[in-house]
Amino acid sequence: MNELKGAMxxxxxxxxxxxxxxxxxGAIKAGLDSDCITKVYGAANGIVGVLTDKLYIMDExxxxxxxxxxxxxxxxxGSCRYKIADPDVDDTDYKKILEIFKKYDVRYFFYNGGNDSxxxxxxxxxxxxxxxxxxxxxxxxxxxxxxxxxxxxxxxYASAAKYIATSLVEVYQDAHVYDKGQxxxxxxxxxxxxxxxxxxxxxNITGYGxxxxxxxxxxxxxxxxxxxxxxxxxxxxxxxVAVSEGIHYADGSFVSEAKTSATDGFGHAQLGGLAAxxxxxxxxQIPGVKVRPIELSLLQRCxxxxxxxxxxxxxxxxxxxxxxxxxxxxxxKMVGFQCTRDENGYNCQPVLLDLSSVANYEKKVPVExxxxxxxxxxxxxxxxxxxxxxxxxQMKKENSLPRFVHLKKVVAAxx
Amino acid sequence: MNELKGAMxxxxxxxxxxxxxxxxxGAIKAGLDSDCITKVYGAANGIVGVLTDKLYIMDExxxxxxxxxxxxxxxxxGSCRYKIADPDVDDTDYKKILEIFKKYDVRYFFYNGGNDSxxxxxxxxxxxxxxxxxxxxxxxxxxxxxxxxxxxxxxxYASAAKYIATSLVEVYQDAHVYDKGQxxxxxxxxxxxxxxxxxxxxxNITGYGxxxxxxxxxxxxxxxxxxxxxxxxxxxxxxxVAVSEGIHYADGSFVSEAKTSATDGFGHAQLGGLAAxxxxxxxxQIPGVKVRPIELSLLQRCxxxxxxxxxxxxxxxxxxxxxxxxxxxxxxKMVGFQCTRDENGYNCQPVLLDLSSVANYEKKVPVExxxxxxxxxxxxxxxxxxxxxxxxxQMKKENSLPRFVHLKKVVAAxx
Numbered sequence: 001m002n003e004l005k006g007a008m009x010x011x012x013x014x015x016x017x018x019x020x021x022x023x024x025x026g027a028i029k030a031g032l033d034s035d036c037i038t039k040v041y042g043a044a045n046g047i048v049g050v051l052t053d054k055l056y057i058m059d060e061x062x063x064x065x066x067x068x069x070x071x072x073x074x075x076x077x078g079s080c081r082y083k084i085a086d087p088d089v090d091d092t093d094y095k096k097i098l099e100i101f102k103k104y105d106v107r108y109f110f111y112n113g114g115n116d117s118x119x120x121x122x123x124x125x126x127x128x129x130x131x132x133x134x135x136x137x138x139x140x141x142x143x144x145x146x147x148x149x150x151x152x153x154x155x156x157y158a159s160a161a162k163y164i165a166t167s168l169v170e171v172y173q174d175a176h177v178y179d180k181g182q183x184x185x186x187x188x189x190x191x192x193x194x195x196x197x198x199x200x201x202x203x204n205i206t207g208y209g210x211x212x213x214x215x216x217x218x219x220x221x222x223x224x225x226x227x228x229x230x231x232x233x234x235x236x237x238x239x240x241v242a243v244s245e246g247i248h249y250a251d252g253s254f255v256s257e258a259k260t261s262a263t264d265g266f267g268h269a270q271l272g273g274l275a276a277x278x279x280x281x282x283x284x285q286i287p288g289v290k291v292r293p294i295e296l297s298l299l300q301r302c303x304x305x306x307x308x309x310x311x312x313x314x315x316x317x318x319x320x321x322x323x324x325x326x327x328x329x330x331x332x333k334m335v336g337f338q339c340t341r342d343e344n345g346y347n348c349q350p351v352l353l354d355l356s357s358v359a360n361y362e363k364k365v366p367v368e369x370x371x372x373x374x375x376x377x378x379x380x381x382x383x384x385x386x387x388x389x390x391x392x393x394q395m396k397k398e399n400s401l402p403r404f405v406h407l408k409k410v411v412a413a414x415x
Numbered sequence: 416m417n418e419l420k421g422a423m424x425x426x427x428x429x430x431x432x433x434x435x436x437x438x439x440x441g442a443i444k445a446g447l448d449s450d451c452i453t454k455v456y457g458a459a460n461g462i463v464g465v466l467t468d469k470l471y472i473m474d475e476x477x478x479x480x481x482x483x484x485x486x487x488x489x490x491x492x493g494s495c496r497y498k499i500a501d502p503d504v505d506d507t508d509y510k511k512i513l514e515i516f517k518k519y520d521v522r523y524f525f526y527n528g529g530n531d532s533x534x535x536x537x538x539x540x541x542x543x544x545x546x547x548x549x550x551x552x553x554x555x556x557x558x559x560x561x562x563x564x565x566x567x568x569x570x571x572y573a574s575a576a577k578y579i580a581t582s583l584v585e586v587y588q589d590a591h592v593y594d595k596g597q598x599x600x601x602x603x604x605x606x607x608x609x610x611x612x613x614x615x616x617x618x619n620i621t622g623y624g625x626x627x628x629x630x631x632x633x634x635x636x637x638x639x640x641x642x643x644x645x646x647x648x649x650x651x652x653x654x655x656v657a658v659s660e661g662i663h664y665a666d667g668s669f670v671s672e673a674k675t676s677a678t679d680g681f682g683h684a685q686l687g688g689l690a691a692x693x694x695x696x697x698x699x700q701i702p703g704v705k706v707r708p709i710e711l712s713l714l715q716r717c718x719x720x721x722x723x724x725x726x727x728x729x730x731x732x733x734x735x736x737x738x739x740x741x742x743x744x745x746x747x748k749m750v751g752f753q754c755t756r757d758e759n760g761y762n763c764q765p766v767l768l769d770l771s772s773v774a775n776y777e778k779k780v781p782v783e784x785x786x787x788x789x790x791x792x793x794x795x796x797x798x799x800x801x802x803x804x805x806x807x808x809q810m811k812k813e814n815s816l817p818r819f820v821h822l823k824k825v826v827a828a829x830x
Contacts, residue, residue, distance in 0.1 A: 179817065400807065402584050
C-alpha cells in the first residue's frame with residue numbers, strides 16, 4: 001500500500017452536460033469519505049480557479065444539499081475553456097499551480113472534462129513528475145460529444161442522446177399534425193463526431209422518428225440531400241431531417257461556415273444556424289413547401305429532467321473510481337468504460353486508460369455504422385446507443401420544478 | 416331528459432399542445448361509454464376531415480392502445496388551420512358539413528381548439544339551428560397561448576408553461592457555467608398574449624431563473640431593454656432574458672417584424688428569429704459580450720415528457736364534460752374552468768360558457784400583473800400559474816422513450 005495523505009482538488013472544464021456534476025459529486029463524496037484525503041477542494045471554473053487561488057471547501061457544504069449536485073446539470077463548480085500552455089514553451093501557469101498545490105498540500109488532482117481537459121490533466125501530471133512533486137492526477141471523462149478515445153462511451157453522451165431522441169419523437173408528432181405537410185430540419189450539436197446526431201435514430205424505435213440523418217463522418221452533398229428530401233416529400237408530403245451542426249463538404253468546409261465567424265476559446269469554429277440555412281435551400285427547391293428549422297441548442301446538454309439514469313450512475317461511478325484508484329496508488333490515468341452488449345444484456349465496467357493515449361484524439365462514429373447513401377445510421381448504432389439511455393432520472397423536484405443544488409462555496413483563500 | 420341518439424364527431428384544430436389529445440380522448444371515451452352515442456368518429460384534420468368525408472371510426476380502435484392517446488402530444492387525429500367562411504357570404508362548406516352529418520347520422524359535434532376553432536364551432540352550431548338539423552355542438556378548449564375568454568385558464572397552457580419554466584431553470588445552469596459570463600436570450604411563443612413568456616418567471620422559485628421577462632401586453636422599448644441588460648451585466652456579468660415572440664413597439668409593429676414575411680393560414684404574421692435579432696442588438700451595445708439566442712420553438716408545445724399532470728387531468732375532464740353535458744341536453748357551449756386559489760389550495764371546476772362569448776376574444780395577462788418597468792411579472796402571476804403546472808406526467812415509456820399512440824385510423828367512407 002502506497003499511502004499518500006493530503007488534500008484533493010477536483011475541477012470541471014469544457015461545455016456542460018447533464019451528468020458532469022454526478023461525476024464530480026462521485027469524486028467529492030469518495031474524497032470526503034476517505035481517511036487519506038484531508039480536505040476536498042472544488043476548483044472554481046476549473047484550472048482557472050487553481051491559477052487564481054479560488055478553491056471552494058467542499059467539507060463545508062451541508063451533506064444533504066451537496067448530494068443534490070448529483071442531479072444538477074451543467075458544472076456546479078463552474079467551468080472554463082482555458083487552454084494551458086505547453087510547459088516547454090511557457091511554464092508560468094505550472095509554477096502557479098505548483099505553488100497552490102503546495103499551499104494547500106494538494107496531493108490529488110482530478111479533472112473532469114473532455115479532450116482538451118484530458119490534455120490539461122496530462123500536462124499537469126507530467127510537470128509535477130518532472131519537478132518531483134508527489135501528486136496523483138486522474139482524468140474523469142465528460143463530453144456529450146462522446147469523442148474520447150479508448151472508452152466505450154463518455155459520461156454525458158447518453159443523457160444528451162436521450163434528450164435528442166425524446167425531442168425527435170415529440171417533434172415528429174408536431175410536424176405531422178397538419179393536412180398540409182412540412183419539412184422539419186432539426187440541428188443537433190457535434191462539431192466533428194456524429195454521435196449526437198446519430199441519437200436521433202433512436203426515436204425510430206418508437207415508430208416516430210426522422211427520415212434522414214446526416215453526420216459529419218461522411219462528406220455532405222447538397223444535391224443528394226435535396227434529392228433525398230424531394231423523394232420523401234413526394235412520397236409522404238412530410239420530411240423530418242436530423243442534421244449534425246458539423247456536416248461539411250468534401251473539401252472540409254462546414255456547410256454552415258458562411259454563417260459563422262466567431263470561435264470558442266480553443267480556436268474551434270462556433271457553429272449554428274445550419275438548420276435555417278438548409279431550410280432556405282429546401283424552400284428554393286420545393287416551391288410552396290413549408291419548412292421549419294429547429295435548433296436544439298443548449299437544452300440538449302443541460303436537459304436534466306430527461307437524463308439517463310444509466311448515464312448518471314456510470315458518471316457517479318467514474319468520479320468515485322478515479323478517487324478510489326488514486327488513493328490506491330494510481331496516477332496519470334483517465335477512467336473509461338469497457339462494455340458488453342450481448343444475450344446477457346448490457347454490462348459496463350470502469351477501466352483505467354493512459355491519459356497520454358486519450359488526450360487530443362477524437363473518436364468518431366465508425367463509417368460502417370452509417371448507411372451507403374450517408375443519410376442514416378445502421379442497426380449497429382442502435383445496438384450501441386440504446387442501452388445507454390435507459391432508466392428514468394431520479395432528480396428531486398419541488399413545486400414540480402427541478403430542485404438543483406445551492407452550494408455555499410466557501411473560498412479557502414478567504415478563510 | 417332530452418334524449419338524442421346518434422353518432423358523434425370530434426375534431427381537433429389549430430396548433431398542437433401536449434394535452435389536446437387528453438381532451439380528445441376524454442371526449443372519445445365518454446362517447447364510447449355512452450348508450451346515446453351510436454358511433455364515435457374522429458375527423459381527420461379537424462373540419463377538413465368533415466368536408467372531405469374522412470372520418471376515423473374510433474370504435475374500431477383497440478381500447479388499450481387508444482388509451483395511450485391521453486399521453487400523446489400534438490393532435491392524433493390531425494389538425495388544420497382551415498378558416499370557415501361566414502355562412503351569410505358563402506354557405507358551401509356548411510352544406511357539405513350538413514350532408515356529412517346526415518350521411519352518418521351525426522347528432523353531436525365536438526371541436527377541440529383555440530379561438531378560431533371556437534368561432535368555427537359557433538358558426539356550425541348556428542347554421543344547424545337555422546336549417547333545423549338537430550345537433551348538439553360543444554367546444555373543448557385548447558391553446559398553449561391561454562388566451563381564451565371566460566375561462567380561468569386553457570388546457571395546454573400549463574404543460575407548455577412547465578416546459579418553459581423547467582427549461583429556463585436548466586438553461587440558467589448552463590448559462591452561468593463559465594468564468595466569462597454571457598447574455599442569454601430565450602424566445603418564447605405567444606403572439607399577442609404573454610402568458611407563456613410569463614411562465615419563465617416560475618423558474619425563479621427554484622432560485623435559478625431569468626433576470627428580465629418581456630411580454631407583449633406592454634409596449635417594448637429597445638432603449639430601456641438595453642439599459643436593463645447593461646445594468647444587470649455590470650452587476651453580475653451574466654444576464655438571462657425571457658422574451659415573448661410577440662413583443663412590439665408602441666406603434667404596434669412587432670420587434671421581429673423586419674425578419675418575417677410569411678403568414679399562417681389565418682393571416683397572422685408568423686414570428687420567429689426575435690432572439691437572434693435582440694442578440695445582435697446587445698452585441699453592438701456591449702462590446703465583447705458573448706450573447707446566446709435560444710428559440711424554444713415547437714418543443715414547448717409538444718414536450719409531453721415534462722407536461723403537467725394537473726393539465727392532463729383537467730384536459731381529460733374538459734373533453735369528458737363536453738360529451739356528458741351534450742348528452743344531457745346542452746349545446747352551443749364551451750367547457751371552461753372556474754378556479755379558486757386560497758388557504759385550501761387550488762380547486763378547479765368545469766363550467767359552461769356561451770360559444771358566442773368565447774369566440775374571437777383574446778384574454779391577455781392583466782397589466783397589473785406586470786411590473787412598472789415592464790420587464791417582469793408580479794407575484795400575482797406566480798400565484799395564478801404555479802398550481803397549474805403541478806404533478807408529474809404519467810406517460811408510458813418503452814426503452815426509456817415515449818410510447819405514443821399508434822391508431823389504426825379506419826376511414827368510415829372506405830368501409
